[in-house]
Amino acid sequence: MTTTNGTSPDEAPEKDARPGRARAVVRRVTTTGAGLVGVLAVGAVVVLGSTGAALLPAAPAPADPVEEVTVEPAQEVSVCPGPARLTDPETVGDAQFGPAPVGTTSRLRAVVEGEGTAGLGVLDGGDLEEQELAPGPGADVTVGDVEDPAHGAVLTVRPAQDSSPRVAASVGSVTTDGDLRGLAAASCSRPGISQWLVGGSTEIGSSSQLVLQNPGLTPAVVQVQVWGQGGEVVLSGGGQQLVGPGQEVVTLVEAAAPEQRRLVVHVAASGGLVSAYLQHSTLDGLVPLGVDHVVPGAEPTTDLALAGVTSVGEAVDDPHAPQLRLLAPGEEAGTARVTVYGEHGAVPLRGAEEVALTPGVVTDVSLGGLPAGAYAVSVHADVPVVGGASVDRRGEPDPDLLHEERQYDRAWVAARPLPPVEDAESADESAGSADDASPAGQVALVPGTSSALTLAAVPAARADEDEPTGSLELLVRVHDESGAEAGTTTLTLRAGTTQTLDPATVRAEGSEAVPAAVTVDVVGEDDGLLPDWSLKASAVTARGAAGGGPPGLVAG
16 A cells, blocks of 8 residues: 555655654544543533433423412502591680580491492501491492591492492581581592692681591601692691501691691602591681581693582672682693583683683682582693682571671582593593493482582583583482482483582482482493582581571581
8 A cells, every 4th residue: 555655654754754643642632622621511510410311301390280369359448537626626715715615526428339348447546447337138338327436537348359349438527616617528538649639728817737647557658748829838847747557647737838828738648548638727706717628639630620619699809709729830831721611501700711820829710700500610721730619608697796797618629630632532432332321420428418419511622612512411329328229310411511419309209218328320422521520518507497597507
């Protein structure tokens, strides 16, 4: 055998053997090196997996049997105001001029429609022990009354599976004489992280108590902001409050923000959900001018509405004429267009159709000059605003006062948001048949008072030169104190009109059932109209009852 150069392998020159040997050495080293790498790799597998078998996929473990877990429906919590209280309950002096010559009578009522369990607890800073509410025999709804609650209350409803209960609760305090003369009533509300309270004042003779309530199990830190006629008020201590679990904290707003004729308060909570309200009372010297609760209304929005503004024909400059209160809490100025709707449609509001909004400044707009009646008010602004309204009711003259000075009571009305035009149109397109009914709200009636419902069909779109069109059909149901249905009625409201209804008239002929709760539903399509409604509670004082006069105490 010869090589390519003509020599045999044994006779190949020695110089040529060395490179070949070198290449063989290289090959052996390379092969050995690969073996070392392989050993190292296997060693790594041995360290991590103990054996080479770890390279193979493990057999899947047997699957556990599927376990079904029942998810409980979220409970619904409503927080109720406490009874009306004096600013300084320790005040003493001549009994003739005492701030509380008579006691305050308070009542709470809770109504639950639907399946589930419900209980009432007390906000007294201790453990929240619940009193279970149960429906009576043959009742359609559960009605629970509490006599003279000493503190705020918490209504907790735990729905049954696939159930959406309708929940309502209200509390009212009646004082027939003294500084707190009046009816302070309000519906209970859900706690939240933001509450806007539009109403009250801290000028001389007025007191506004801010009540913060924490129904949760953890402390809540609350940031309070106050606006007045001069803009936002700088509060001492930064306006922070700590509210412990199950506690109520009462603060006098006039101590931190005195001499504010017009008041708006914002409450923002962190660490827990809270409820808030203002107890506003006013004196003119020794003459009481009413007390009521200012409850949360709509968050800042460009479109809002209020129902239940009543007039007895007061003049524009009458200090007791109904008032609309507005605040643009942002940094931009704007304009608000105000429209008033009555029984027969829009009513001119001369000189107040457009209101200039200065950022941070609380503005009151007189609604005097309206004919006697009940009204709804819509506000369309080009900047976000919050709003509310006040209504005064004249009482009987007090024989102990000179010049037959009249006492008054005051009710505050909270605003609700109007949906944007595009939302109203899409909701109208997705509405069901004319036989469908969608809930528009429910309310518990305060025991011992009479009630008047103001219902309105408010156009969702901004008011313009064109008359609103369409109509709204509302189904009103009334339940009595036993929880049985007392009667129903259907009302048809033309766009931009209001109607007033006494729940006591919605019952079977000859029935003496006492109304305890009202529900309102929209029947069929809404034609882009908002079913805005409110309830005004009234009570008669002993002197008014003896004289046969109308109720002199009122609350929104």
